[in-house]
Amino acid sequence: MPSESAKKRQAQKKERERQRQKQTSAKKKQKAEEQVNGASGGVDGNECSEGACAAAPGAVTPSEDDAKVKSKPVDKKSAARSCTGVLASHPLSRDIHINRLSITFHGVELLSDTGLELNIGRRYGLVGLNGSGKSTLLDALGNREVPIPPNMDIFHLTEEVAASDMTPLQCVMEVDEERLRLETEAETLMKLSGDMESERLQDIYERLDELDAATAETKAARLLHGLGFSPEMQQRPCKDFSGGWRMRVSLARALYVKPTLLLLDEPTNHLDLDACVWLEEELKKYKRILVMVSHSQDFMNGVCTNVIHLHKNTLVYYRGNYDAYVKTRSELEEHQMKRYNWEKDQMQHMKVYRYTFT
Ligand SMILES: Nc1ncnc2c1ncn2[C@@H]1O[C@H](COP(=O)(O)OP(=O)(O)OP(=O)(O)O)[C@@H](O)[C@H]1O
Numbered sequence: 128m129p130s131e132s133a134k135k136r137q138a139q140k141k142e143r144e145r146q147r148q149k150q151t152s153a154k155k156k157q158k159a160e161e162q163v164n165g166a167s168g169g170v171d172g173n174e175c176s177e178g179a180c181a182a183a184p185g186a187v188t189p190s191e192d193d194a195k196v197k198s199k200p201v202d203k204k205s206a207a208r209s210c211t212g213v214l215a216s217h218p219l220s221r222d223i224h225i226n227r228l229s230i231t232f233h234g235v236e237l238l239s240d241t242g243l244e245l246n247i248g249r250r251y252g253l254v255g256l257n258g259s260g261k262s263t264l265l266d267a268l269g270n271r272e273v274p275i276p277p278n279m280d281i282f283h284l285t286e287e288v289a290a291s292d293m294t295p296l297q298c299v300m301e302v303d304e305e306r307l308r309l310e311t312e313a314e315t316l317m318k319l320s321g322d323m324e325s326e327r328l329q330d331i332y333e334r335l336d337e338l339d340a341a342t343a344e345t346k347a348a349r350l351l352h353g354l355g356f357s358p359e360m361q362q363r364p365c366k367d368f369s370g371g372w373r374m375r376v377s378l379a380r381a382l383y384v385k386p387t388l389l390l391l392d393e394p395t396n397h398l399d400l401d402a403c404v405w406l407e408e409e410l411k412k413y414k415r416i417l418v419m420v421s422h423s424q425d426f427m428n429g430v431c432t433n434v435i436h437l438h439k440n441t442l443v444y445y446r447g448n449y450d451a452y453v454k455t456r457s458e459l460e461e462h463q464m465k466r467y468n469w470e471k472d473q474m475q476h477m478k479v480y481r482y483t484f485t
Pocket residue numbers: 232233237255256257258259260261262263264
């Protein structure tokens with residue numbers, strides 16, 4: 128039985144949700160009117176200025192509006208990729224299950240008729256030989272070339288923030304787009320399911336609370352500090368920083384946004400030891416879905432709850448961190464080897480038997 132105070136909190140939350148729904152609709156209406164009157168100066172011109180777009184590199188947004196705002200030219204890599212698969216999980220689920228996934232890159236099949244299973248709350252380490260297709264898989268997921276539900280938000284860390292006049296703090300705090308997207312997603316979910324209690328909707332409202340402007344700066348500053356930015360550095364324009372440091376800003380933004388699916392390819396590449404240690408602690412607490420490629424076994428041991436092995440064009444799943452994966456795999460291989468030897472002995476035995484008695 129929920130306590131009185133829990134009931135009260137729940138009621139307050141619902142009220143806040145209702146207010147938010149109202150505000151979102153009002154904002155949208157106002158925006159539409161402005162566009163009709165030509166007063167906004169053009170959505171694209173306003174929202175996709177170089178700084179604003181660059182502030183969220185890799186961020187993939189689901190709504191149609193955002194898709195227009197952030198539409199990127201099809202890059203060469205994605206033109207060379209061909210992906211097929213069937214969504215097996217419910218479109219409103221927070222897990223992603225895709226069956227019969229195949230990915231071809233430059234005519235070479237990297238994944239063939241395999242299953243992708245990503246569950247909420249898990250942090251996956253993606254391992255495989257060099258050139259097996261790990262980065263290609265992350266690119267395909269980040270670009271939504273596989274059937275991921277449109278309301279599932281993804282952040283694929285691919286590039287550093289632009290060398291603009293914005294400060295790292297501003298880049299990280301540039302969350303209005305994120306807030307608008309979450310509000311749109313909540314509205315879509317309400318229309319689709321009408322269930323205010325749904326887990327996903329609750330998650331979105333919690334995140335909207337987290338994006339509260341009152342605490343936004345403190346949170347952004349904490350993330351930047353963890354990644355090596357002193358308070359003075361946080362106020363300098365991004366154009367004064369090298370690509371590596373701007374990559375850290377991008378990483379801070381990814382952590383700030385906390386997407387449902389976070390894709391990181393070698394996130395420690397631009398970090399010193401202190402920042403690596405801090406990032407490990409931060410990612411350990413990641414409650415949504417993380418898929419990460421890292422050459423550091425220690426880092427993977429600290430962060431990952433599961434390992435996906437890209438092996439012979441298929442995805443093989445293991446529970447536990449990297450060490451657990453190595454142990455399970457060696458046990459499996461030993462078992463297979465024993466079985467192989469046993470079968471070989473049997474064949475030999477049969478041959479001798481046939482030779483003797485026939
Ligand atoms: N421009 C290209 N033309 C043709 N083949 C390419 C090109 N770029 C990459 N490949 C091939 O695509 C395959 C997958 O590459 P990908 O970068 O996804 O592998 P990876 O597992 O991430 O490797 P690594 O561990 O080295 O990062 C590789 O076999 C690579 O040779």
